[in-house]
Amino acid sequence: MKMKPAEFIALSASTMMLTALGIDIMLPVFGQLREHFGLPPQSTATAQIISFFFMGQVAQIIFGPLSDRFGRLAILRIGFPLYIISGIAAAFAPTLPLMYAARFVAGIGASAVFMTTIAGVRDRFVGDQMARTMSLIFTIFLSTPVFAPFLGIAILSVASWQMVFLTPPLFAVIVFIWSLRLEESLPRDQRNSLQLASLVQSIKKVVGNRTFLRYTGITTVLFTALSSYVASSEHIVGEIYGKPKAFAAIFAGMGLLMSCCTFLNSYLSSRFGARRTIRGLLFVYLTVASLLLLFTILAGNPPDMLIFFIAIALLMSLNLAVEPNSSALAMEPMGHTAGMASAVYGTTFFFIGSALGSVISHLLVKSVFPLVLSYFVIGIITVLLVFSDRAPRDRSSSLKTL
Numbered sequence: 001m002k003m004k005p006a007e008f009i010a011l012s013a014s015t016m017m018l019t020a021l022g023i024d025i026m027l028p029v030f031g032q033l034r035e036h037f038g039l040p041p042q043s044t045a046t047a048q049i050i051s052f053f054f055m056g057q058v059a060q061i062i063f064g065p066l067s068d069r070f071g072r073l074a075i076l077r078i079g080f081p082l083y084i085i086s087g088i089a090a091a092f093a094p095t096l097p098l099m100y101a102a103r104f105v106a107g108i109g110a111s112a113v114f115m116t117t118i119a120g121v122r123d124r125f126v127g128d129q130m131a132r133t134m135s136l137i138f139t140i141f142l143s144t145p146v147f148a149p150f151l152g153i154a155i156l157s158v159a160s161w162q163m164v165f166l167t168p169p170l171f172a173v174i175v176f177i178w179s180l181r182l183e184e185s186l187p188r189d190q191r192n193s194l195q196l197a198s199l200v201q202s203i204k205k206v207v208g209n210r211t212f213l214r215y216t217g218i219t220t221v222l223f224t225a226l227s228s229y230v231a232s233s234e235h236i237v238g239e240i241y242g243k244p245k246a247f248a249a250i251f252a253g254m255g256l257l258m259s260c261c262t263f264l265n266s267y268l269s270s271r272f273g274a275r276r277t278i279r280g281l282l283f284v285y286l287t288v289a290s291l292l293l294l295f296t297i298l299a300g301n302p303p304d305m306l307i308f309f310i311a312i313a314l315l316m317s318l319n320l321a322v323e324p325n326s327s328a329l330a331m332e333p334m335g336h337t338a339g340m341a342s343a344v345y346g347t348t349f350f351f352i353g354s355a356l357g358s359v360i361s362h363l364l365v366k367s368v369f370p371l372v373l374s375y376f377v378i379g380i381i382t383v384l385l386v387f388s389d390r391a392p393r394d395r396s397s398s399l400k401t402l
Contacts, residue, residue, distance in 0.1 A: 003181055008124075009133065011182065013140035014175045015076075015117045018083060019110045022168045023050055023230060024148035024255075028248055029161040030234045036161070037096050042239055044362060045096065047231040051358040052100045054227055056107020057350030060115045064343020065199055068192040071184045072116040072123070079112025080176040087169030091162045111346060119342040122331045123185035130331065134324035135266030144255065149248040192340075202340040211389070215330035216345050218282075218385050221378045222319045222326075223353030228360035228371060229312065240368060241305050254313045261317035265324060275389065278325040282386050285318045286379030293376040301369045308368065315375055322382075 003011070030046040039045055067075040083106055090102035118134075125133050152164045192198055206212060229236075233251060238244035268277040292311040296303045327345065334341035363370035 003183065008182075009136050010140065011175075011178060012117050012121060013137045015113050015179065016137065017140075017144050018168060018172050018175065019114055020144035021148055021171060022053060022083075022087065022106060022110060024144055024251070025152040025155075025164055025167055026050075027230075027234045027251065028149050028152040029156055029164050031238070031244070032156070032161045042235075042365065044232070044235055044365065047235065047361045048100060048358070049103055050227070050231040051354055051361070052103040053107040053110070054350055054354030054357075056104045056109075057111040057114070057354070058347050059108040060111045060343040060346040060350070062343070063112045063115050064119075064340045064346075065192070065194060065202065067116055067119055067343075068186070068202070068340055069194045071186050071188075071191065072120050073182065073184050075112050076116040076179060076182070077176075079109045079116070080172055080179070082106070082109030083113065084109070084169040084172050084176070087172070088166060091165035111350070115342050115346050118327060118331070118346065120182075120185045122334065122342065126332060130328040132266045132269050134328055135262055135269060135321075138262040138320060138324050147252070148255075149251045153248055199340075203344075206334065206341045206344050209333055211333055212330045212341060212345070214385050214389055215326040216348050218278075218382050219323055219326045219330070219345070220349040220353045221381050222322060223349045224356040224360070225375055225378050226316060226319050227354045227357030228364075228374065229316065231357060232361045232364045232371070235364065236368060236371075240302055240364070240366065243305070250309055254309075254316055257313050257317045258320045261321040262324065265321040269325060274325040274328050278322055278329070279386050281318050281322050281325075282379070282382045285315060285322070286376075286383050288314050288318070289372075289375040289379040293372050296369060296372045301367050303368070303372075 026049065030049075031041075033039075033046050033049070034041060034043055037045075063075045063079075086102045086105035086109060090099050090106060093099035093102055117137075121130060121133055121137070151167070155164050155167065192202060234244075234247055237247040237250055265277065265281070268280075272280075288311055292303075292308070292315075295307060295311075299307075302308065330345055331341055360370055360374050
């Protein structure tokens with residue numbers, strides 16, 4: 001039986017959820033990991049478990065052209081085994097460097113799944129319809145930060161941290177089986193050649209498009225903010241503020257707000273169009289970041305815990321609400337090079353964003369000021385980028401058959 005739109009959205013959200021689950025469920029066990037590997041409590045080395053996973057997304061630049069040549073399903077079915085096998089390897093890694101390596105490979109597997117999901121959505125939807133569809137997918141996908149930390153704590157209460165690490169690959173097995181119902185979205189007569197001339201032409205079309213570069217840049221700097229906080233959140237709550245027991249509740253509360261904002265974005269995109277919506281969201285982002293920076297300077301560092309996390313929750317929620325619009329606007333002009341475009345897009349914002357985020361995380365030993373300052377700078381950059389877009393009003397959207 002042919003997959004209906006609702007099932008496609010649910011499956012797409014579940015495939016993207018693998019990336020979030022591979023991160024969020026592990027955050028509560030970082031304390032046990034530091035003990036297991038003999039690290040001091042203030043060590044930020046565990047943050048690299050997240051960073052290496054993100055940096056594995058660099059493989060999208062390879063998977064993109066391959067998906068344009070061989071179709072989305074072939075690459076999707078390479079990604080799942082990589083994610084599953086390396087996830088199991090990370091759980092039993094005898095040393096931290098080997099765990100980093102396994103996490104990097106898991107990130108490569110997640111990159112194949114993530115890239116083909118976005119390309120598949122682009123194959124089926126365009127314009128504002130893609131933005132609305134991505135918002136719905138992200139709304140489901142963002143339920144993960146709500147329950148994942150509590151799930152990690154629950155598993156840890158009856159089993160070891162290794163079982164927490166094994167949960168994402170076990171979930172991936174279920175999603176992999178479900179994905180076998182998915183039909184190919186890229187017809188054979190629309191596939192690109194892997195010849196050098198064809199690849200160069202595809203790359204030129206992608207990187208030569210100002211709209212693509214503008215909105216990819218927006219996503220990249222926003223992901224810098226997101227990855228730096230996610231990787232450091234356990235350290236900020238447990239060490240800088242000294243409230244380790246509050247971590248799960250804070251992270252879950254943020255996840256709930258993120259999901260609500262992403263759902264709100266699907267309505268705003270439908271009502272006002274992707275371009276007007278993203279401008280409004282980024283203006284609010286800069287306003288909140290500016291107020292947080294001012295409060296931190298005036299009230300001291302670290303600022304009051306309640307105000308800090310309310311501001312961070314708002315910033316992270318706006319961050320995730322912007323992404324469906326920026327991805328839709330970046331991918332809209334790409335046509336049959338959606339695989340290559342998705343690869344460049346995903347590689348850029350995941351790899352560069354996580355690398356920059358890792359630098360910020362290293363600075364958060366005893367102070368949150370580097371994070372607060374970076375959010376303010378990121379707010380300025382994104383506002384300048386989005387308001388430099390002189391494109392005409394949002395085009396009417398169209399929907400292709402699933």
